[in-house]
Amino acid sequence: MPHRLALLPLLLLAASGVQAxxxxxxxGPPVLYTDALSAKEAQEKGCRSIEGTPITILQSPKPRPAASGATAGAPVQRTGNDGRVEPAQxxxxxxxxxxxxxxxLREGEQRLAELQREYQGGQPERRGDERNFQKYLDRVAELKASITRQEADIQALKREISKLP
Known part of the structure; x- marks a missing residue:
């Protein structure tokens, strides 16, 4: 009798005309598990049947809401249900x-002044380790690139400061 009960779901599937x-x-990255391929398509793509292989399906945890800019662990003071921070905070x-x-900004301006002093308008002093003129030219190009980056950083900091209330 217990064997008949075990076969009952299979008999119901067969009777209803539903095929597994x-x-x-x-x-391939990522590995794909699918039942949407025919046997021919699966063979062409190099897919293998997993018949008889146990399958474990894991449910991913629900993502937690972000802390909206607050420091981790610090209590967030809100004025109500609208999610706004108190004006004083x-x-x-x-x-x-x-x-x-x-x-x-102050540090960036100091660094820029140092770079410009060293650059000396495109004619920095040669060092003892720059016997090869190409080394000197490479250092001059690097100084110029550093000055350009530093100026861009300073401009970005000024823009950010100007956006603050």
């Missing part, structure tokens, strides 16, 4: 951001 689809494992954040950006 063959599942294939197709190679926002002012503290803006002031801190301005302080950090202005510090970076």
């Amino acid at each position: 689809q063959q599942v294939y494992r197709c190679p 926002q002012k503290v954040r803006d002031d801190e951001r301005r302080r950090v950006l202005e510090g970076e």
Whole structure:
């Protein structure tokens, strides 16, 4: 009697006319498991049948909502259900951001002044290790590129500071 109960689902499937689809494992990054291929398509793509192989399906965890710019572990003060930060808290954040950006701006301007002093308008002094003139030219080109990058960084910092309230 227990064997008959085990066969009952198979008999119901056969009686209803539903056929079990063959599942294939197709190679390549990412590995693909599918039942949407015919046997011929699976063979052409190098897919193998996984008939009889146990399959484990894992449900991914639900993503947690982001902390919307707050520091990890720090309590976020909100005014209500609309997700806004209290004006006093926002002012503290803006002031801190301005302080950090202005510090970076000062450092960037100091670094630019050092690079320009060393560059000397395109005629820096040759070093002892630059007996080969090409080494000197390479250093001059690197200095010029560094000055250009530093100027771009300073302009970006100024734009960010100007956006602050």
